[in-house]
Amino acid sequence: MTPTRRAVLKTSVLGATLALPFVRGAHAAGKLRAAFWDHPVPGVQPAMKELCMAWAERERVELALDFVSANGDRNLILIAEEAQARAGHDIMAMPSWYAAAQADKLEPVDDVMAALIARNGGVNAATAYLGRQRGTWIAVPRAAGGPLLASCARIDMLRNFADLDVTRMYPAGGAPEADLVDKWDWDAFLTAAKGCFAGACPFGLPLGTTSDSVDWVGTVFASHGAELVDRDGNITVRSEPVEQVLDWFRRLARVLPVGVHAWNNTSNNRHLISGRGALIMNPPSAWIVAKRDMPRIAEKLWTFPPPKGPKGRFEAGIPWYWGIWNFSANKSAAKSLLLFLSRRAAVEALIEASQGFDIPAYENFLDFAAWREQEPPKGTLSHYPPRGDVIVSIAGAPAPAPIATQIYTQATMTKLVTRATQGGQSNRQAIAWAAHELEGFMRI
Numbered sequence: 001m002t003p004t005r006r007a008v009l010k011t012s013v014l015g016a017t018l019a020l021p022f023v024r025g026a027h028a029a030g031k032l033r034a035a036f037w038d039h040p041v042p043g044v045q046p047a048m049k050e051l052c053m054a055w056a057e058r059e060r061v062e063l064a065l066d067f068v069s070a071n072g073d074r075n076l077i078l079i080a081e082e083a084q085a086r087a088g089h090d091i092m093a094m095p096s097w098y099a100a101a102q103a104d105k106l107e108p109v110d111d112v113m114a115a116l117i118a119r120n121g122g123v124n125a126a127t128a129y130l131g132r133q134r135g136t137w138i139a140v141p142r143a144a145g146g147p148l149l150a151s152c153a154r155i156d157m158l159r160n161f162a163d164l165d166v167t168r169m170y171p172a173g174g175a176p177e178a179d180l181v182d183k184w185d186w187d188a189f190l191t192a193a194k195g196c197f198a199g200a201c202p203f204g205l206p207l208g209t210t211s212d213s214v215d216w217v218g219t220v221f222a223s224h225g226a227e228l229v230d231r232d233g234n235i236t237v238r239s240e241p242v243e244q245v246l247d248w249f250r251r252l253a254r255v256l257p258v259g260v261h262a263w264n265n266t267s268n269n270r271h272l273i274s275g276r277g278a279l280i281m282n283p284p285s286a287w288i289v290a291k292r293d294m295p296r297i298a299e300k301l302w303t304f305p306p307p308k309g310p311k312g313r314f315e316a317g318i319p320w321y322w323g324i325w326n327f328s329a330n331k332s333a334a335k336s337l338l339l340f341l342s343r344r345a346a347v348e349a350l351i352e353a354s355q356g357f358d359i360p361a362y363e364n365f366l367d368f369a370a371w372r373e374q375e376p377p378k379g380t381l382s383h384y385p386p387r388g389d390v391i392v393s394i395a396g397a398p399a400p401a402p403i404a405t406q407i408y409t410q411a412t413m414t415k416l417v418t419r420a421t422q423g424g425q426s427n428r429q430a431i432a433w434a435a436h437e438l439e440g441f442m443r444i
Contacts, residue, residue, distance in 0.1 A: 172379025
């Protein structure tokens with residue numbers, strides 16, 4: 001008999017109660033306010049509310065939940081307001097860079113993370129890079145994590161115009177085909193892009209200043225070892241790897257749709273769903289929309305890791321965190337709730353609710369059935385989780401977080417690429433501009 005979700009939640013609540021060292025006395029008690037992200041996949045908010053209220057009932061905590069939208073940066077405005085006022089919620093959901101930016105106002109959570117890593121396995125590189133500042137965990141990775149920018153491609157178009165069978169390279173429910181995967185590098189990617197361009201179905205790869213552009217471009221830089229600033233804060237943009245990346249983008253830009261330098265985060269999704277594009281780098285959001293609105297497109301889509309470069313196969317992560325304000329009046333209950341939400345049963349329920357959109361930070365949580373079972377076509381997301389040789393990264397790393405934040409938010413990498421591919425500048429001129437920008441970031 002398959003257990004119901006309510007039965008799973010009840011079991012996980014009991015398990016959490018038996019293993020939470022942060023609850024004072026028999027119950028956490030008191031009041032707790034949490035602000036969570038209003039997830040774009042409709043099923044996530046009800047699942048999160050059900051989990052939290054089950055925990056609150058068991059622990060006899062008066063829990064108030066708010067789900068805050070990212071539209072209009074409302075969540076970012078709320079973070080800034082509460083940090084300045086030193087009042088508001090106890091737990092705050094924070095996008096990638098915002099926990100590190102508020103590190104001095106967040107309660108250290110080394111105790112929580114020690115327990116979670118011991119139980120759930122290590123976290124991916126991007127999550128650790130931003131979640132640990134000055135040797136201390138400042139926030140807990142959001143239970144269901146955040147999306148990754150994988151390759152999402154039309155099976156038929158890659159077969160017809162690039163002689164590439166992605167369902168054979170990354171078969172549904174099976175291990176990747178080692179020989180094919182080993183050949184899946186950025187040179188092979190460029191060859192496939194040229195073939196699809198000739199077939200009137202070009203890759204939809206944005207080169208603008210919004211996050212989708214920055215994220216996927218950052219993986220090309222990382223996989224070539226092309227750092228703009230190293231981990232010690234030294235400017236390293238004047239390098240052979242950076243020149244190699246710019247040369248590669250010059251070749252790619254010739255076979256992309258007109259206007260990609262001005263695309264935003266919805267442009268690549270629309271390009272794929274329209275039926276005019278063969279491949280994008282994106283979370284499964286485009287596939288989810290296609291499944292709802294254009295099922296004939298969705299049934300031809302396959303999600304799989306990006307190509308590799310000389311330094312490895314890097315995939316863009318968008319880690320989210322839950323921070324506990326250091327002015328919270330109920331830190332014990334806050335830690336108890338975050339421990340509970342980070343248990344396997346709870347995380348699996350949230351992944352199921354998101355239709356596989358999210359990727360947990362922990363290595364032991366990459367085997368859930370949700371990714372194997374999603375359709376159409378069956379198994380389309382089975383290779384979405386970052387397994388094997390995939391390294392989860394974020395553009396701007398490994399620079400110190402205050403500098404990397406500027407590299408990311410100012411879209412330095414994509415602006416550098418644009419100067420080389422559209423602005424008529426030589427590599428040396430474009431790199432000189434980037435070095436000047438980076439010097440300015442050092443003074444902020």
